[in-house]
Amino acid sequence: MKVLVTDPIDDAGLARLRSAGLDVETDFDIDTAGVLEKIADVDAMLIRGTEITREVFENAPNLKIVSRAGIGVDNIDIPAATDHGVIVANAPRGNVYAAAEHTIGLAFNAAKQIPQAHMQVQAGGWDGASFDALELGDMTAGIVGLGRLGQEVAWRLDNLGMDLLAYDPYLGEARARQMGIELVELDELLERVDMLSVQARLTDETRGLIGPEEIDRFAGDLIVLTSRGGIVDEPALADAVESGEIAAAGVDVFSTEPPEDNPLLDVENVVVTPHLGAKTHNAQVNVAVTAADSIISALEGDLVQNALNLSSTDASSDPRTRGYVDVAETASKIALRLFEGRVESIEIEYAGDLADEDTNLVTAAVFNPFGWQDVVVDAPTRIAEQRGIQVVESKRRETEDYQSLVSITVSDGVRELTVSGTLFGDNEPRLVEIDGFRVDATPYGHMLISRNRDEPGVIGALGSVFGEYDVNIAGMANARESIDGEAMSVYNLDDPVTPELLEELESDTRVTGVTAIDLD
Numbered sequence: 001m002k003v004l005v006t007d008p009i010d011d012a013g014l015a016r017l018r019s020a021g022l023d024v025e026t027d028f029d030i031d032t033a034g035v036l037e038k039i040a041d042v043d044a045m046l047i048r049g050t051e052i053t054r055e056v057f058e059n060a061p062n063l064k065i066v067s068r069a070g071i072g073v074d075n076i077d078i079p080a081a082t083d084h085g086v087i088v089a090n091a092p093r094g095n096v097y098a099a100a101e102h103t104i105g106l107a108f109n110a111a112k113q114i115p116q117a118h119m120q121v122q123a124g125g126w127d128g129a130s131f132d133a134l135e136l137g138d139m140t141a142g143i144v145g146l147g148r149l150g151q152e153v154a155w156r157l158d159n160l161g162m163d164l165l166a167y168d169p170y171l172g173e174a175r176a177r178q179m180g181i182e183l184v185e186l187d188e189l190l191e192r193v194d195m196l197s198v199q200a201r202l203t204d205e206t207r208g209l210i211g212p213e214e215i216d217r218f219a220g221d222l223i224v225l226t227s228r229g230g231i232v233d234e235p236a237l238a239d240a241v242e243s244g245e246i247a248a249a250g251v252d253v254f255s256t257e258p259p260e261d262n263p264l265l266d267v268e269n270v271v272v273t274p275h276l277g278a279k280t281h282n283a284q285v286n287v288a289v290t291a292a293d294s295i296i297s298a299l300e301g302d303l304v305q306n307a308l309n310l311s312s313t314d315a316s317s318d319p320r321t322r323g324y325v326d327v328a329e330t331a332s333k334i335a336l337r338l339f340e341g342r343v344e345s346i347e348i349e350y351a352g353d354l355a356d357e358d359t360n361l362v363t364a365a366v367f368n369p370f371g372w373q374d375v376v377v378d379a380p381t382r383i384a385e386q387r388g389i390q391v392v393e394s395k396r397r398e399t400e401d402y403q404s405l406v407s408i409t410v411s412d413g414v415r416e417l418t419v420s421g422t423l424f425g426d427n428e429p430r431l432v433e434i435d436g437f438r439v440d441a442t443p444y445g446h447m448l449i450s451r452n453r454d455e456p457g458v459i460g461a462l463g464s465v466f467g468e469y470d471v472n473i474a475g476m477a478n479a480r481e482s483i484d485g486e487a488m489s490v491y492n493l494d495d496p497v498t499p500e501l502l503e504e505l506e507s508d509t510r511v512t513g514v515t516a517i518d519l520d
């Protein structure tokens, strides 16, 4: 069977593949177009940064796995892989220590202006007074994204004597407390910390998370970026360091790599490295061997430990649960968007016929919307619990109105919110309960959920606002608590919801809340 390797990896990984009897083709200069030319007879791909688009999966009849020698998989269209039954796997542990060390290295280099001083001395200069170094030990550091890498960075900063805060919406408070870290909201973090360290992964939610407004709000001296470009606004950061509002920054990752016309490259107190975080010998051996092992497992039909998606071949192996994988993921995504607290526990209830089935894959899908890199298909509950989120799974045979029902309840210990879904007719997903409202809504595309007082004229008024913004309503489901009480409307829209439209809907005093959710 043929494995195409499109990025340089350590020889240990290539040797592993060859010793398993696989036919290994390496082509490190290849781009996505080149992949398309070669993919027709390829069974597995081993990659790092090569972009793997939907088109690749559409033209790869034999492809069973795309294995990433590293952590980030933002270069792979995972939904397209799932649609084509292709497993996507990564190497979630192999380079974390290397990247954490690099983060600390960048922090020191930027804070002490070491590269600038080095260049001064090499050029014959000797003017220590021209540098204005920062001291890390007395600082409070704020970590955005307290996952595997964030935690390793935190441990190292803690040992330097720093106080620690973190912002991570998908981590339980108890887990953070165990590490001696205070979890706070992003705005508070930006106002309280001296050093900001960004270790979240790049998702639709984190893209642009730290924009010009957040850079402006940041009251500290030092920013270090080592997870992914695109999370922090680069021109705003460059301006802030240039003007001295922020003393220094250390940047390993860029929105486009290699960076082109990137303003960060022109600012003296921004220390840059070429995505160097993972490039130690140990890390490169680790990730290459892990990625190769995933390929060998997949091609031998064994469980792929580091699989990140529920490939449709897995999901379709049991037609009785297949449709509920999507229902559960959607219900979880909506519950997370609507819930206003920090999720400390999640209850997954299977009712009706589904209670008799093996629901492991459905449970794994519940965790897809959490911004984690590693929801391993066979152990989602353990992984959630490691992140301080308690998981309760229950099954009951009887349901009032549905053949099967999956309900997701998120709670912060005080408040809770439930979203339930089922399949109608020909496997058509439906949401039937959202936060106590009985609805009949089809989850797809651009959705908007509004809560408003149940008064005449409100729905018409909202409809006019959609019209004003040229947003067409494709479908709508309405539910209410009681006459004159609160009502909920769930809209399917043909067009995306803009922030201006949201603001205008919210400005109606009869509206108590609006949430836009994109499902595709």
Ligand SMILES: NC(=O)c1ccc[n+]([C@@H]2O[C@H](COP(=O)([O-])OP(=O)(O)OC[C@H]3O[C@@H](n4cnc5c(N)ncnc54)[C@H](O)[C@@H]3O)[C@@H](O)[C@H]2O)c1
Pocket: 071, 072, 073, 092, 095, 096, 099, 144, 145, 146, 147, 148, 149, 150, 167, 168, 169, 170, 171, 199, 200, 201, 202, 203, 205, 206, 209, 226, 227, 228, 252, 253, 275, 276, 277, 278, 279, 370, 371, 372, 373, 374
């Ligand atoms: N520079 C490098 O060479 C290098 C090396 C290793 C890893 N990385 C990158 O670092 C990133 C993190 O890796 P990891 O292994 O820690 O992943 P992870 O999944 O363990 O951690 C990501 C964390 O981000 C959090 N998160 C999700 N959405 C968030 C949001 N909106 N705001 C704040 N936090 C949010 C998650 O809850 C999670 O705790 C990945 O993108 C990886 O590719 C870069």
Ligand SMILES: O=C(O)[C@H](O)COP(=O)(O)O
Pocket: 048, 049, 069, 070, 071, 072, 073, 095, 227, 275, 277, 278, 279
């Ligand atoms: O996601 C990762 O593992 C790191 O960013 C390293 O990526 P690389 O393989 O492109 O060095």
